[in-house]
Amino acid sequence: MKTFVQMETDLRLESSLWVNNRRCAAVLTGWHFKWSEVDKKSRDKKTVSVPVAELVGVEEGKVEVLPHKTVEDTDKDFTVFYVKRSSSTGSCGLLWRLGRTQFSCPSRVLRDQWIKNLRTAVQTHTPLRPHRLLVFINPFGGKKMARQIFHSLVAPLFELAGISSHVIGKTEVFSNKILKDNGKIANCMVKKQLFCVFLVLLVTERANQARDHLLKKDLMGFDGVVCVGGDGMFSEILHGVIGRTQQEAGTCENDPGVTLQPCPLHIGIIPAGSTDCVCYATVGVIDPVTSALHIIIGDSQPLDVCSVHYGFALVRYSVSLLGYGFYGDVLVESEKHRWMGPLRYDYSGSMVYLSNRSYTGTVQYLPADPLLSSPRDNTRCLSGCTVCSRSTERLFPNSSDSGSLYSSYSGHFHNDLEGEWVTVEGRFKCVSLTCMSSSCTRSPMGLSPSAHLADGTGDLVLVWDTNPLSFLRFLYRHTSTDDQFDLPFVEVHRVKAVRFSLAGDTKEEGHEEIRELSDEMDIEAGGQVRSGSRNGSQQHLAENATGRVTTSEKKTVIPFTCCLCCKKPPAVSVWNCDGEILPFTNISCRIHGQLVRLYARGIEDKAAIHHCSQERDMCNITYMLETSLP
Numbered sequence: 207m208k209t210f211v212q213m214e215t216d217l218r219l220e221s222s223l224w225v226n227n228r229r230c231a232a233v234l235t236g237w238h239f240k241w242s243e244v245d246k247k248s249r250d251k252k253t254v255s256v257p258v259a260e261l262v263g264v265e266e267g268k269v270e271v272l273p274h275k276t277v278e279d280t281d282k283d284f285t286v287f288y289v290k291r292s293s294s295t296g297s298c299g300l301l302w303r304l305g306r307t308q309f310s311c312p313s314r315v316l317r318d319q320w321i322k323n324l325r326t327a328v329q330t331h332t333p334l335r336p337h338r339l340l341v342f343i344n345p346f347g348g349k350k351m352a353r354q355i356f357h358s359l360v361a362p363l364f365e366l367a368g369i370s371s372h373v374i375g376k377t378e379v380f381s382n383k384i385l386k387d388n389g390k391i392a393n394c395m396v397k398k399q400l401f402c403v404f405l406v407l408l409v410t411e412r413a414n415q416a417r418d419h420l421l422k423k424d425l426m427g428f429d430g431v432v433c434v435g436g437d438g439m440f441s442e443i444l445h446g447v448i449g450r451t452q453q454e455a456g457t458c459e460n461d462p463g464v465t466l467q468p469c470p471l472h473i474g475i476i477p478a479g480s481t482d483c484v485c486y487a488t489v490g491v492i493d494p495v496t497s498a499l500h501i502i503i504g505d506s507q508p509l510d511v512c513s514v515h516y517g518f519a520l521v522r523y524s525v526s527l528l529g530y531g532f533y534g535d536v537l538v539e540s541e542k543h544r545w546m547g548p549l550r551y552d553y554s555g556s557m558v559y560l561s562n563r564s565y566t567g568t569v570q571y572l573p574a575d576p577l578l579s580s581p582r583d584n585t586r587c588l589s590g591c592t593v594c595s596r597s598t599e600r601l602f603p604n605s606s607d608s609g610s611l612y613s614s615y616s617g618h619f620h621n622d623l624e625g626e627w628v629t630v631e632g633r634f635k636c637v638s639l640t641c642m643s644s645s646c647t648r649s650p651m652g653l654s655p656s657a658h659l660a661d662g663t664g665d666l667v668l669v670w671d672t673n674p675l676s677f678l679r680f681l682y683r684h685t686s687t688d689d690q691f692d693l694p695f696v697e698v699h700r701v702k703a704v705r706f707s708l709a710g711d712t713k714e715e716g717h718e719e720i721r722e723l724s725d726e727m728d729i730e731a732g733g734q735v736r737s738g739s740r741n742g743s744q745q746h747l748a749e750n751a752t753g754r755v756t757t758s759e760k761k762t763v764i765p766f767t768c769c770l771c772c773k774k775p776p777a778v779s780v781w782n783c784d785g786e787i788l789p790f791t792n793i794s795c796r797i798h799g800q801l802v803r804l805y806a807r808g809i810e811d812k813a814a815i816h817h818c819s820q821e822r823d824m825c826n827i828t829y830m831l832e833t834s835l836p
């Protein structure tokens with residue numbers, strides 16, 4: 207404690223500085239860098255306060271980054287880059303932009319003192335800033351813009367932080383640029399930069415390449431993995447990161463009852479996909495610059511993950527949507543129209559809606575503690591969420607400081623699969639399970655608006671068979687703030703685990719095909735099954751208890767290919783697992799609290815920011831840091 211106070215005192219700096227030829231009083235306290243004009247009348251006075259954790263770079267001289275980086279190397283000036291917020295229309299979170307202020311000092315000595323103290327403050331207060339990142343770019347995701355997005359919007363920001371890039375895999379034109387730039391960037395990294403980021407870029411050439419890389423290659427020294435793509439790409443990274451962590455810990459992923467090891471590698475998402483639900487639900491906006499800034503400053507958001515099992519074999523992990531019935535059918539249909547890009551979901555959604563199907567099944571669930579929270583309590587999981595913070599203490603009870611990443615990893619995970627299972631049986635339009643709100647641009651409040659990112663539970667939504675108009679009402683409510691659960695044919699439950707099985711005789715049309723597929727997936731006792739890809743060829747990876755890995759490429763078998771034109775509707779649907787079709791119907795699922803961490807901080811409340819900025823007349827806001835820091 208004494209050392210900490212000492213450090214704070216050492217870092218404190220206060221002096222007059224000039225911004226645009228106007229004199230300002232500037233102060234660096236432990237946690238904030240603030241400046242305000244001194245010669246202004248007090249009522250016009252503006253104080254800009256930047257949390258140290260949100261400083262992006264401190265450079266000598268007068269530096270510009272847009273449209274190109276230019277440096278006027280003067281003796282008495284320095285430039286500070288930081289996170290600046292602005293609200294965005296049409297999304298629930300705030301856009302982050304790069305703020306920049308050039309300061310002039312009365313002497314070079316004072317200038318150097320400011321630079322030194324600001325940089326030391328950042329290093330002291332932001333231990334999770336990444337230094338080495340592995341970046342995977344899916345060139346075929348969403349509107350096929352991932353490479354451009356990365357190179358035009360994200361790379362310049364990383365360059366500010368001092369990039370050294372190493373390209374692996376087959377490189378393309380843009381890679382040459384990175385390689386060419388390397389020398390120049392590496393130089394300033396040594397001399398000037400606030401902190402260094404070492405990026406390894408991989409542009410994928412096939413589905414599951416990123417996952418396989420994470421499962422097999424040397425990851426020594428990396429702090430995090432970044433994916434530039436959509437939810438499918440994120441899912442690959444998720445599987446790679448979780449799988450690798452369990453491999454190294456000697457944990458058997460197949461056992462539905464096992465406590466999985468939380469993953470030390472952070473995951474960053476630069477959105478460039480079709481739904482981008484994970485990004486939207488954890489950041490609040492689909493914006494590559496905002497996401498890049500969250501990565502650069504090393505934000506950390508824990509996330510619950512659902513493991514899906516078929517008997518004693520792991521099938522997949524899910525975070526956003528595990529949906530049977532409507533969402534499964536939409537996915538099957540949308541695969542035929544991938545060429546439409548993101549619009550394929552709207553087209554397929556309409557087609558499947560018009561086909562008016564419902565399915566029988568038995569759902570069993572293990573309710574979560576109703577005293578902790580409820581899916582109908584009208585709360586939102588926002589940045590600094592108290593429900594999630596309390597869950598951290600519950601999930602990692604042995605850690606001394608539950609908020610700290612490293613201490614939580616040393617604690618013992620609390621295994622809570624106790625309780626009484628509830629069984630419901632009947633005919634459903636859809637059965638959905640989500641670990642988080644799953645908000646996205648189509649549905650800004652999400653599948654379950656009050657779900658939490660990191661509370662160790664999921665929300666199970668049961669939509670009983672109903673007439674088409676009522677079902678449309680249910681769907682339509684997802685697009686507004688109207689409560690989609692306030693309908694007589696809809697139920698929502700906060701759960702820790704779920705099982706699903708086909709009701710009655712399972713030997714129905716379509717199901718045989720699924721069974722055939724599952725036979726081909728080589729499930730041995732204790733064997734692990736991974737499947738997936740939505741690009742026409744499905745790679746199955748089966749790993750048995752001895753660790754032997756076998757892969758076999760096979761043509762995608764999508765059940766019910768003629769589902770929309772057959773006169774007789776299919777009796778069995780499929781599971782949509784974060785955009786992947788599962789080859790099994792009878793599955794069991796379990797939520798693993800805070801299994802992974804993202805470079806994000808949850809959705810920042812627009813209202814709180816607005817209120818805050820009016821009160822203090824500040825163009826940059828200390829809001830989050832003031833709520834989350836000691």
Ligand SMILES: CCCCCCCCCCCCC/C=C/[C@@H](O)[C@H](COP(=O)(O)O)NC(=O)CCCCCCCCCCCCCCC
Nearest residue numbers: 436437438479480481482483526527555559649681784785
């Ligand atoms: C009438 C308007 C109805 C709007 C209903 C909106 C419900 C939206 C729920 C969205 C949940 C999203 C969960 C995320 C899942 C993703 O992991 C996953 C993979 O994403 P990726 O391809 O980017 O990698 N995405 C999906 O599986 C897509 C699910 C999207 C379902 C959209 C359904 C649109 C339905 C439109 C119905 C229109 C009825 C019109 C009747 C005339």
Ligand SMILES: Nc1ncnc2c1ncn2[C@@H]1O[C@H](COP(=O)(O)OP(=O)(O)O)[C@@H](O)[C@H]1O
Nearest residue numbers: 347348410411412413435436437438439479480
């Ligand atoms: N080079 C590649 N070629 C084909 N498919 C790929 C490639 N790289 C990744 N994929 C797969 O593409 C799928 C869709 O990617 P994603 O980035 O999520 O886009 P979208 O949001 O449009 O679905 C993912 O399941 C991923 O496994």
Ligand SMILES: [Ca+2]
Nearest residue numbers: 510641658663
């Ligand atoms: Ca949750």
